[in-house]
Amino acid sequence: MKAADPSRADCALGREELDDDPIAQFRDWFEQAAAVNPMPETMCIATVDEEGRPDARMVLLKGVDHDGFRFFTNYDGEKAIQIEANPVAALAFHWVELNRQVRVRGPVERLADEESDAYYASRGRNSQIGAWASPQSRPLGDPRSELDRLTAETEARFDGVDPIPRPPNWGGYLVRPVQIEFWQGRRSRLHDRFQYLPEGDGWTIRRLAP
Ligand SMILES: Cc1cc2nc3c(=O)[nH]c(=O)nc-3n(C[C@H](O)[C@H](O)[C@H](O)COP(=O)(O)O)c2cc1C
Numbered sequence: 001m002k003a004a005d006p007s008r009a010d011c012a013l014g015r016e017e018l019d020d021d022p023i024a025q026f027r028d029w030f031e032q033a034a035a036v037n038p039m040p041e042t043m044c045i046a047t048v049d050e051e052g053r054p055d056a057r058m059v060l061l062k063g064v065d066h067d068g069f070r071f072f073t074n075y076d077g078e079k080a081i082q083i084e085a086n087p088v089a090a091l092a093f094h095w096v097e098l099n100r101q102v103r104v105r106g107p108v109e110r111l112a113d114e115e116s117d118a119y120y121a122s123r124g125r126n127s128q129i130g131a132w133a134s135p136q137s138r139p140l141g142d143p144r145s146e147l148d149r150l151t152a153e154t155e156a157r158f159d160g161v162d163p164i165p166r167p168p169n170w171g172g173y174l175v176r177p178v179q180i181e182f183w184q185g186r187r188s189r190l191h192d193r194f195q196y197l198p199e200g201d202g203w204t205i206r207r208l209a210p
Pocket residue numbers: 042055057058059060061071072073074077078079080136137
């Protein structure tokens with residue numbers, strides 16, 4: 001692992017510094033970000049609804065490997081409805097301390113049940129209750145009494161139940177990258193950008209104008 005160096009915030013990024021493998025490159029930047037950013041796993045995910053209108057919100061990256069980028073959510077929520085209608089997404093990370101951005105685009109698929117089960121089991125009990133209790137993205141009565149009631153009902157339902165099973169409508173998605181861009185900001189505003197695109201069994205890398 002390369003040590004994080006906040007002075008990189010104005011460093012040039014050259015092609016020779018980039019790993020040929022964008023996932024290795026992502027991991028390298030992620031580790032550097034993790035040394036200086038309290039939540040490097042925070043990412044914006046954009047999806048598209050049935051009418052082609054984009055939507056965006058933050059989620060947490062919970063794993064990355066050569067299959068892609070994983071996150072977890074409610075399968076009945078708005079983003080899931082959009083993904084089921086248009087199974088594509090774009091991700092964006094911003095690590096302000098390093099003046100870096102990473103962008104990812106690609107098709108999206110549900111994770112296997114076993115993978116979602118394993119991640120759900122690793123969460124704290126309150127988070128597990130919340131996944132059952134909250135009808136994500138649906139209108140709720142205000143003040144929060146309806147959500148408090150749903151939470152209390154869920155706690156009662158699972159009183160003495162351990163482990164709590166994963167709700168069938170909650171689990172993970174995988175974004176399979178078909179385009180990944182690494183952006184290094186420069187004080188000159190003439191930032192460095194490199195985009196990876198699939199080529200044969202590997203990737204080709206090209207510099208983009210800032
Ligand atoms: C920093 C941060 C992390 C979040 N992480 C998640 C997450 O991992 N999964 C999730 O479903 N929502 C997460 N949320 C909430 C989403 O931004 C969003 O409000 C919620 O998923 C409902 O979005 P939707 O109505 O488009 O489905 C997070 C919000 C913030 C600000």
